[in-house]
Amino acid sequence: MSASYIPKNVYAICTFQTDAAPRKFIDTRSEISVFYSKGSRTLLTIEDKNIDKEFPCKSPKNAMWSFLAFGAGLLLGAALLALGPIGWLIVGIVAATSIGFGIYHATQISHKCTGSLNSGNWKIEHQTVRFNKQNAITQNSMLVCDAGGILSPIFSQSIAEKYAARIDALNNKEIWTNGIASFFGGAGAVLAFGEAAGAWGVTKVALWMGGTMGAVTVASYGEREVIRSTALSDNEHYQNMNEADRNEIIPGFIKDPTGTTPGDLGSPDIMEIDGKTGWFAKDPDGKLVVFFNGKQYIKDIKGNYTELKQGSQLANDLKKIENVDPREMYKNAEAKQIVENIRQGKYSESLVKSSIDGNNVVRPRDLIKVMPDLKAIKIQNIKNLGKLTVKGGGLIAFVFPFVATWFSEQSRMELANAMAEDMNNGIAVVSG
Structure with a gap:
């Protein structure tokens, strides 16, 4: 497929953006001698990895709300239990730390792009044409950001604005979904550990959290795999995107522990451990109950x-x-x-x-x-x-990670659709 080369100031949209405005790609390479239209616009290469204005990024915004909600959940859980001074001190320290992390990430929302883009890489670049000894990029190219997002060039302002708004809406829904799950996770964790009887009770809660973390990770990987293998089968850009940014079963917080958020924790909320409905406890009818009655x-x-x-x-x-x-x-x-x-x-x-x-x-x-x-x-x-509401809310929020994954995958599809819709636009200089 012939595709236009990309001059400076072509619109950029990103799968991680959290506002409805597109940005513009700019040149950043040290040597520039190839231009379009009488030297007015640089033709970009894989060394040009920045935009004119930073996007508010989903990654720190998601972390901010997750940590703030988790801290609030911890305080609610503590309020619902008859905690002594030591218990309140422990919960207070953890909650303050979580809220502190949230405040820190709030300062990073509009300062994430430049460093992360420079650490990222262009994919689907032109393999043979070079400008200033660097591979040229085209309408088919995608910039995979180190923060996790994917950016693509869009020539049409109306197309860029339409899909930027759609991606913004999806990402903000994902952020709120993760925030709610983190709130119930924080409140549920305090209740679960606070009601645990003895070392075995605490061990059961820890095992449950670790088990659900692993289960959610594997299930989310499977969800992404199903979506990517079945969606937009006729969209070449989407297929290229899936190849350039492969689905991985190893979660990001394993590779980069500093990126861990409360949403990465397993949820203890649906496990009752009060002796009536807990692990291997019996309900009033004498039936064996494993997790939730x-x-x-x-x-x-x-x-x-x-x-x-x-x-x-x-x-x-x-x-x-x-x-x-x-x-x-x-x-x-x-x-x-x-x-x-x-x-x-x-x-x-x-x-x-x-x-x-x-x-x-x-x-x-x-x-x-x-x-x-x-x-x-x-x-x-x-x-x-209040305790029952937290546990019931935790049971519902247990599916929220999968809802968040769905929103995330929809953002990727919107980017691919934007690229496909924009293919009839471009400049007269095209690749063969």
């Missing part, structure tokens, strides 16, 4: 929510008699109705246990003893619902 989970949600409502109703009822003399309580119609409600089981046992005497009898004069317990029970119910 949905029936017990729903039952716990309903129980805590019901008790929360009952506690609010009982508190409102008790306010009506709070100024009544306990010795006169047996005469009060509202007090007698509360006692009758208790005897009929309108309230859970934990709400009214303070009103039951040694003979297991509810007496009106003892109703006032219930008041101090209601606030503590309400707070505990709210915490329990």
